[in-house]
Amino acid sequence: MLDLTPKEISKRTALTINPAKTCQPVGAMYAALGVYKCMPHSHGSQGCCSFHRMYLTRHFKDPAIASSSSFTEGASVFGGGSNLKTSAKNIFDIYKPDIIAVHTTCLSETIGDDLKAYIQDTEIPDGKYIVHTNTPSYVGSHITGFSNMICGFINYLSKSTGTKNGKMAVMPGFVNPGDMREMKRILGLMGVDFTMLPDTSGVMDAPMTGNYDMYPKGGTKIEEIIDLGNSNLTLALGDLASEEPASVLKRKCGVDYKTLPLPIGVEATDNFIMALSQFSKNEVVYALEEERGQLVDIMLDAHNYFYNKSVAIYGDPDTVLGIASFVLEMGMMPKYLVTGTPGVAFEKKAQELFDKFGVSGCIAKAAGDLFELHQWIKNEKVDLLIGGTHGKHIARAEDIPLVRAGFPIIDRYVHSYMPLVGYKGAMRLAELILNALMDRQDRDCNEEDFEMVM
Amino acid sequence: MKSTTGVLAERKDSIRLADGCAGKGSFKCESKSVSGAVSQRACVYCGARVVLNPITDAFHIVHGPIGCASYTWDIRGSLSSGEDLYRNSFSTDLREKDVIFGGEKKLSLAIDEVMEQYSPKVIFVYATCIVGVIGDDIEAVCKAAEEKYKIRVIPVKSPGFAGTKTVGYKMACNAIMSLITPKEKVEKVNGVNILGDFNLAGEMWIFKDYLKKIGVNVVSNITGDAKCADLLKAPTAKLNLVQCAGSMTYLAKRMEDEMDIPFIKVSFLA
Numbered sequence: 001m002l003d004l005t006p007k008e009i010s011k012r013t014a015l016t017i018n019p020a021k022t023c024q025p026v027g028a029m030y031a032a033l034g035v036y037k038c039m040p041h042s043h044g045s046q047g048c049c050s051f052h053r054m055y056l057t058r059h060f061k062d063p064a065i066a067s068s069s070s071f072t073e074g075a076s077v078f079g080g081g082s083n084l085k086t087s088a089k090n091i092f093d094i095y096k097p098d099i100i101a102v103h104t105t106c107l108s109e110t111i112g113d114d115l116k117a118y119i120q121d122t123e124i125p126d127g128k129y130i131v132h133t134n135t136p137s138y139v140g141s142h143i144t145g146f147s148n149m150i151c152g153f154i155n156y157l158s159k160s161t162g163t164k165n166g167k168m169a170v171m172p173g174f175v176n177p178g179d180m181r182e183m184k185r186i187l188g189l190m191g192v193d194f195t196m197l198p199d200t201s202g203v204m205d206a207p208m209t210g211n212y213d214m215y216p217k218g219g220t221k222i223e224e225i226i227d228l229g230n231s232n233l234t235l236a237l238g239d240l241a242s243e244e245p246a247s248v249l250k251r252k253c254g255v256d257y258k259t260l261p262l263p264i265g266v267e268a269t270d271n272f273i274m275a276l277s278q279f280s281k282n283e284v285v286y287a288l289e290e291e292r293g294q295l296v297d298i299m300l301d302a303h304n305y306f307y308n309k310s311v312a313i314y315g316d317p318d319t320v321l322g323i324a325s326f327v328l329e330m331g332m333m334p335k336y337l338v339t340g341t342p343g344v345a346f347e348k349k350a351q352e353l354f355d356k357f358g359v360s361g362c363i364a365k366a367a368g369d370l371f372e373l374h375q376w377i378k379n380e381k382v383d384l385l386i387g388g389t390h391g392k393h394i395a396r397a398e399d400i401p402l403v404r405a406g407f408p409i410i411d412r413y414v415h416s417y418m419p420l421v422g423y424k425g426a427m428r429l430a431e432l433i434l435n436a437l438m439d440r441q442d443r444d445c446n447e448e449d450f451e452m453v454m
Numbered sequence: 455m456k457s458t459t460g461v462l463a464e465r466k467d468s469i470r471l472a473d474g475c476a477g478k479g480s481f482k483c484e485s486k487s488v489s490g491a492v493s494q495r496a497c498v499y500c501g502a503r504v505v506l507n508p509i510t511d512a513f514h515i516v517h518g519p520i521g522c523a524s525y526t527w528d529i530r531g532s533l534s535s536g537e538d539l540y541r542n543s544f545s546t547d548l549r550e551k552d553v554i555f556g557g558e559k560k561l562s563l564a565i566d567e568v569m570e571q572y573s574p575k576v577i578f579v580y581a582t583c584i585v586g587v588i589g590d591d592i593e594a595v596c597k598a599a600e601e602k603y604k605i606r607v608i609p610v611k612s613p614g615f616a617g618t619k620t621v622g623y624k625m626a627c628n629a630i631m632s633l634i635t636p637k638e639k640v641e642k643v644n645g646v647n648i649l650g651d652f653n654l655a656g657e658m659w660i661f662k663d664y665l666k667k668i669g670v671n672v673v674s675n676i677t678g679d680a681k682c683a684d685l686l687k688a689p690t691a692k693l694n695l696v697q698c699a700g701s702m703t704y705l706a707k708r709m710e711d712e713m714d715i716p717f718i719k720v721s722f723l724a
Contacts, residue, residue, distance in 0.1 A: 050494050069489050070491065094462055106583060137519040
């Protein structure tokens, strides 16, 4: 198949080949898993629920639970109201969550199910909650779904009592539990009192204890989501995923917000930490200064192995932009940036990055697919690929090393426990990039150039 | 591990726990899922896709939003001895505008774009939930494409909500029948078809090897490591061996009625 990608690029408007995105509901399911004792509920055919759970489990290598309304033809004609009511009863009876987070699928959206009305008509046990969000799969991508689910939680639960609680509301963006842990560690070091929504650390990277817990210990608590309305400030990381919920919180509860790109690389992490320092009025602690110095030291030490190498980065928009920013800092050329998520904001931000670092000849495309990326690479090769598992066919066909960073990574382990954000994350990313490039050099060089010391 | 949750009343009979629920152990196939179950069951489209996807040199275009295609992108592990075309994922990626105004034009254009770049022998077009609801007439689009390009373009009527996975198998079998039914009567050869093995991890190759050793000729594989040219020869076989009864008994029965090929259920496991 790898040879089936023709070098000649023909214009395609109707056919997507090898997508670089997926649909909204899986993002919503992931966001819902980041709330403590929450059961994500897929209001649609049972296939959707299974596919989404499977996709998440393959990436995190951890169970992803969710229930389904199990639509049939009858429901598609008469509406899914009774499915939802039966589901709610069964879920609270059998699985006993504290909250059910319903997201819709293309089916329930198209038949026009009014979830707000259904939920209002449903009997909810005392002290329990049901929230919903609309996630039609033919709009946006899984990032949109993730963002919509957080908006759903805020719309239903967050309240402002008038008294600020001194906390920062942190929206981490579409990142792994490893990234959320790292963000929390930095927030802790900077003395910031915060609530993170959603927080999948301790849920999708839960330890093996010998017992199966349907609801692991991690996740944002419901009381914290309610109290979000009293936050002093919202920090929305990864604007393309987090701006919308931050703005919803502002409209509903008057909490001001600040958006920043995902803290990947030196400058982005600097900006993140400075925002925390401004909030907590604390000086930047030495531990973080030291990490920054270590990162810069590494970049200087190893620069001759990555300087000027060209790289193609594909995946989710915030992650791609974050990694692009870091590789530019390293002195590499992010020749092709591709995301499947539609939206010109991505292309604009990418161009701003290219202009800032003074690089030319780089292409950024939103609503692209991996087939097109492969064709670009066939015409003008790159030295490195950075992205999820689906690029491995390109990597093999064109014999280019692939560094796995982003979503989904379904053919490797450990990655979701580790960060890409923060100085530590950048050090990890630098290590992955260097190992890939230097292994390749060791593999391909002449015998006389095969060095012990590099 | 001790059980930490309850059990759905409707499922009690089918579950036996070492210390707990002691159902009578009955299977309940083809019954609909209970709403609210943390179910791992899949939909009609999934059933159709897993049966047809191993056809190695056909184009599989998923007509629907991006999700259906991206979740089923090369996840089956079914191996090919030749073409790897089926390991790509093709979708019409329906957007909001297409859902409102209809996606038939986009599907037609997508088929044109495929024909521009490749010369496929067969194209399968899968319908998904949305297509079932908005009423895209994919049969008409496929027929028009067949007339235009003179190759088989076969619609698979598999909207996800229309039943369970077994309905998907049926739709896939209908699509296969549509592909292989010959226009005139064919001459029989001494050979068998293997139905219901999808060559996961090379199993089909192992069966074919055994059969070769005992001198039995295999006419076509349905559908593990299948090639369109071989599938078209399937009506010439004298016997069908059905490995996966769940997905293929329907096809075997149809082939018996319409092509005079008897079948036996076999199992190569143990």
